Amino acid sequence: MKKIELLAPAGNLEKAKIAILYGADAVYIGGKQFSLRSRASNFTLEDIRELVQFANEHHAHVHVTVNMLPHPDDLEGLKDYLLALDAIEVHAIIVASPAIMRMAKQLGCCFEVHVSTQHSTTNAQAVSFWKKQGMDRVVLARECGLEQIRDICEQKILPIEVFIHGGMCISYSGRCVLSNHMTLRDANRGGCAQSCRWKYHLMENNKEISIPKNLFSMSSKDLQAVPFIQDFIKMGVASLKIEGRMKSAYYLATVVSSYRHLIDWIYEHGDVSDDIIQRVQNEIAKAENRPTGPGFYRGMPDEKVQLYQDHDEIVTQEYVAFVLEYNAEDKKALLQVKNKFFPNTQVEIFGPHIKSTPFQIGSIFDLDGNRLDVCNKPMQIVQTIWDGPIEKNAMIRKRGESINEIK
């Protein structure tokens, strides 16, 4: 049986490599042109080439979003861009515009063409339509329920990709013009200003019904589909997609490694218990900055899945250092400081091959050997002796109240 794919977002080369190292089977990225989330897309063709090489070395794939809904002027240079991606040997492009789909197929490119979620595909007939157009995979709308996804997968028309984690639109995804209306920034050309998350005065018959200190917003909770991963595997879903090309490397490492451990656990042991699900959710919560919910997977979302008054993002746990190098012989670790922390404090380390493990960090020294009382200069390189689980590319965070390992 082909193992389900874990597909992670990446806003730059560093994040893409972290996502692969922490267990993503594939990453999706945007180039400088023809991609939504243009602010999140800073991959040059050279970056994409380097990433494909890195991905090949780690048996991973690279998908490139070419999912803008282009107006005629936007199409200039598209043919050359597609041919360049084909020459780089990306695995797939993710497309919303029929014009781009047709051009990719007419050019005879070797990469797969995946139908973007921007098309709001919600039923098997629509998937059949895309198959007739020569498409290779469909990313379903985030508004599909579990039974709808099961029904579509049972018909085995095309490989199916579903979202499992990250931001949700309060409107129907890909159909929102709120940002266009409020700011003239086109959500379907990569410019969404997230106007739904602003705070509004709520009026009824010229009378304000919002509380001045607690203005109304229309944001929804982020999606978190940990309890449904086993269902998706049983249904025969091809790929599980994490949203968030703007998210940090720390967030990606935490979320990707948590889902990686869960997927591997299910393939190895079978049925997953509530206890395991809770542990994975607790692990993911260490990097979450917004409340999460089941999206549409438990049926039509009710008011518990909305954030009518919440807006601000909260940082739940601080990421303090990244492991640049480790020498197993003299146990010397070279760390890059990310946030303020003190020597001799309790931390937690996790890495590409290390599950979250508590540890007491010892004395810290700068590169000249001077002992430091505090590490409070972001990006400073410091050193310490680490006599516990550690590896290059591991991340260190302040320790939460509980350590949640999948055993």
Ligand code: SF4
């Ligand atoms: S304004 Fe909100 S609902 Fe509309 S596209 Fe942007 S994030 Fe989605």
